[in-house]
Amino acid sequence: MGKILDGKALANLLGENLKEKVKNLKAEGITPHFCVINIGDDTASKIYVRSKKRKAEKLGIIQDIYQMPADTKQQEVLDLIDKLNTDPEINGLMVQMPTPEQISADELLARIDPNKDVDSLTPANVGRLWLKDHFVEPATAEGIMALLKHYEIPLNGKNVVIIGRSNIVGKPLAALMLEKNATITIAHSKTQNLASLTKRADVIVSATGEPCLIKADMVKDGVIVVDVGINRVNGKLVGDVDFDAVKEKASYITPVPGGVGPLTVQFLMEAVVNLTRRQNGRK
Numbered sequence: 001m002g003k004i005l006d007g008k009a010l011a012n013l014l015g016e017n018l019k020e021k022v023k024n025l026k027a028e029g030i031t032p033h034f035c036v037i038n039i040g041d042d043t044a045s046k047i048y049v050r051s052k053k054r055k056a057e058k059l060g061i062i063q064d065i066y067q068m069p070a071d072t073k074q075q076e077v078l079d080l081i082d083k084l085n086t087d088p089e090i091n092g093l094m095v096q097m098p099t100p101e102q103i104s105a106d107e108l109l110a111r112i113d114p115n116k117d118v119d120s121l122t123p124a125n126v127g128r129l130w131l132k133d134h135f136v137e138p139a140t141a142e143g144i145m146a147l148l149k150h151y152e153i154p155l156n157g158k159n160v161v162i163i164g165r166s167n168i169v170g171k172p173l174a175a176l177m178l179e180k181n182a183t184i185t186i187a188h189s190k191t192q193n194l195a196s197l198t199k200r201a202d203v204i205v206s207a208t209g210e211p212c213l214i215k216a217d218m219v220k221d222g223v224i225v226v227d228v229g230i231n232r233v234n235g236k237l238v239g240d241v242d243f244d245a246v247k248e249k250a251s252y253i254t255p256v257p258g259g260v261g262p263l264t265v266q267f268l269m270e271a272v273v274n275l276t277r278r279q280n281g282r283k
C-alpha cells in the first residue's frame, strides 16, 4: 500500500518558515501586499479567493480583493491592472480564473507587470520558465515539485506522464520536471489510449477535473501518483484518481483533499513574498 504524500503537513511546515520571513521583512518596514482581481460570480472562484485571504492573514501578508461584476468591460480591468502595476505599495497581483465570456483573459495576463506576476502567467514569465531563467513559478507546479523533493523522490531519468495541458498546471510542471531530467509525456483530452501511457509511467500527475479517470488497471506497481484534480461528487471532494484502488499499487500517492491543494495556496504566498523581496533588492 502506498505511502501518503501529505501536502497539508508540508504546507503547514513551510508556512511556519514563511511566517518568519514575513516577520523579518516587516521588521525592515516592508509588508508584502498583493491583489486578487475576481470578475463575476463563479462559486469556486469565490471559495479560492477567500482561502487565499485566510492564508495571507495567517502569514501577515496583505491581500486586497477587487471583486468586479460579471458584466465588467475589458477596459475597466485593464485600467485596474495598470493602476496596480504602477502602485509602489503593491508587490503582486493576479486575475482569478475563469473570467466571464466578454473578457479576454490572455490580454489581461499580458498586461500584468512580470515583476508583480504572482501566478507566473505573463508571456515573459512563461518564456523564462522554459529558458530555465525564472524568478517566479506557477504555484501548483512549484508545490508538486516541493512535495516530491520533500519525500526525496528523484525525477532524474524517470518516465513522467502529466495528464492535462493547462497553462497553470500541466505545461509549467513539464518545464520544471524537464529541469530535473525527467522524460515527460503530456496527455490531454484528445490523447488516444491513455492507459498505454500511464502503464509505463514511473510518476503520474493527473490534472484534468475528471473523477475516477485513473484506475488501478492503468498503473504499474510502485507508481508515484500526484492527483491535482478537485471534483465534487455527491457532495464529497475527490480527485481524478480512484484513490482507494490505486493506493494499493502505488508506492506514494497524494490524497484529495490534503494533497496538492494546500501547497498551491502556500506557494502562491511564497511567490508574493519572493517578489516583494526581489522588488526590495533582497535575494
Ligand code: NAD
Pocket: 140, 163, 164, 165, 166, 167, 168, 169, 170, 187, 188, 189, 190, 191, 194, 207, 208, 209, 210, 213, 228, 229, 230, 231, 260, 261, 262, 264, 265
Ligand atoms: P483545465 O480545464 O484548464 O484543463 C484540464 C485538462 O485536462 C485539459 O488539458 C484537458 O485536455 C485535460 N483532460 C480533460 N479530460 C481529460 C481526459 N478524459 N483524459 C485526458 N485529459 C483530459 O483545468 P486546470 O485548470 O488545469 O485544472 C485541472 C483540475 O485540477 C481541475 O479539477 C481543477 O479544479 C484542479 N486544480 C487543482 C489545483 C490544486 O491546487 N489542487 C490547482 C489547479 C487546478
